[in-house]
Amino acid sequence: MMHHVKDLSSDQRLAIESLLGRTLRENESLTIRPAVLRKEAPQGEERARLARQYQKRLDALAERVKDVPEKEIDEAIDEAIRQTRQPGQ
Secondary structure: OEEEHHHOOHHHHHHHHHHHOOOOOOOOEEEOOOOOOOOOOOOHHHHHHHHHHHHHHHHHHHHHOOOOOHHHHHHHHHHHHHHHOOOOO
């Protein structure tokens, strides 16, 4: 469902701005789409375990590229972004 900011009531606009944490501009539009929560986020020790696992993966990746100049890494990321973007984006 798409709404143009200029067409919102003042109550709708205030509610959305409070959710976004910023003021909406008149030339903006909003797309509102309900989403189904597939799974609750892990809590407690499970969350901590997953965070440690994620950090280990990041550390392993950092180790693999430790001798690669930062400029080369940035260029590879930029190239990957260019290849995945659709024309017009």
